[in-house]
Amino acid sequence: MPHAHLPHAPYPMPQLRLEQVSLFTKLKTQLQGYPILQDISFEVYPGDCISIVGSSGAGKTSLLRLINRLIEPSNGKIYLENQEYRQIPITQLRQWVTLVLQESKLLGMTVQQTLAYPLLLRRLPTQTIQQRVNYWIEQLHIPSEWLGRTEVQLAAGQRQLVAIARALIIQPKVLLLDEPTSALDAATASSLMQVLTQLNQTHQTTILMVNHQMDLNQMFCGRLLHLQQGQLLTDQTASEIDWVNLRNNLMQADSQAAQEWI
Numbered sequence: 001m002p003h004a005h006l007p008h009a010p011y012p013m014p015q016l017r018l019e020q021v022s023l024f025t026k027l028k029t030q031l032q033g034y035p036i037l038q039d040i041s042f043e044v045y046p047g048d049c050i051s052i053v054g055s056s057g058a059g060k061t062s063l064l065r066l067i068n069r070l071i072e073p074s075n076g077k078i079y080l081e082n083q084e085y086r087q088i089p090i091t092q093l094r095q096w097v098t099l100v101l102q103e104s105k106l107l108g109m110t111v112q113q114t115l116a117y118p119l120l121l122r123r124l125p126t127q128t129i130q131q132r133v134n135y136w137i138e139q140l141h142i143p144s145e146w147l148g149r150t151e152v153q154l155a156a157g158q159r160q161l162v163a164i165a166r167a168l169i170i171q172p173k174v175l176l177l178d179e180p181t182s183a184l185d186a187a188t189a190s191s192l193m194q195v196l197t198q199l200n201q202t203h204q205t206t207i208l209m210v211n212h213q214m215d216l217n218q219m220f221c222g223r224l225l226h227l228q229q230g231q232l233l234t235d236q237t238a239s240e241i242d243w244v245n246l247r248n249n250l251m252q253a254d255s256q257a258a259q260e261w262i
């Protein structure tokens with residue numbers, strides 16, 4: 001979709017490129033693989049803020065998992081800055097492209113330990129670790145009284161904020177978020193989206209997020225990918241989207257899917 005890339009004309013190459021990516025799962029009872037994603041191609045440029053929408057089962061989470069290389073495509077290729085994914089050491093790839101899942105675990109650590117841990121692994125000096133932890137706590141408005149708490153002492157939305165801070169602390173180039181605001185109340189969701197937008201604009205951190213909350217998509221995202229039954233139906237900039245029509249389509253698709261399940 002060339003129109004979606006016009007604002008990025010000065011960039012010589014895309015940051016991420018998916019080239020005819022398909023994903024099939026093969027169940028023992030099936031002769032043929034079951035298609036989860038089919039023939040997906042798109043490019044992402046530094047500083048893009050992209051929402052991925054689609055009805056339940058459309059393949060949104062699978063797409064994020066492919067881009068984080070938690071799973072491999074059955075066909076097609078994924079590139080980061082022109083390097084094919086399989087050529088990039090996995091630890092390096094995950095430093096550059098970080099995924100925050102919907103249900104994040106803090107692995108029994110306190111919030112303070114959770115945030116410091118990725119930096120300890122990278123053997124950064126104690127003072128740098130503390131400075132970076134403090135910076136992201138402040139950016140995401142995480143209250144200092146949470147720092148000594150473990151995940152059982154945090155509500156789902158609070159855990160989600162900490163998991164996002166833990167992802168940002170390693171300063172990824174691309175941040176992948178799976179329904180980051182679903183467990184948050186409206187005010188916290190909106191303030192998180194503002195922080196993410198600011199991050200996107202000031203640090204050029206690229207954001208790809210699955211988000212069902214269309215009002216937030218409309219307010220904060222510059223581009224939207226619409227998946228339907230594993231295919232990329234549209235790839236549009238925010239100004240090109242007919243939001244009313246899109247909401248109706250998604251609601252209709254979800255109610256049809258629900259009827260098929262009954």
Ligand SMILES: Nc1ncnc2c1ncn2[C@@H]1O[C@H](COP(=O)(O)OP(=O)(O)OP(=O)(O)O)[C@@H](O)[C@H]1O
Nearest residue numbers: 025035036054055056057058059060061062063210
């Ligand atoms: N490991 C797997 N094995 C078999 N089928 C899978 C696997 N992972 C996903 N699927 C199937 O692939 C399809 C897409 O799943 P995915 O979770 O990517 O969709 P989604 O758009 O994120 O849905 P939701 O909005 O409900 O989270 C679904 O039909 C799902 O059941």
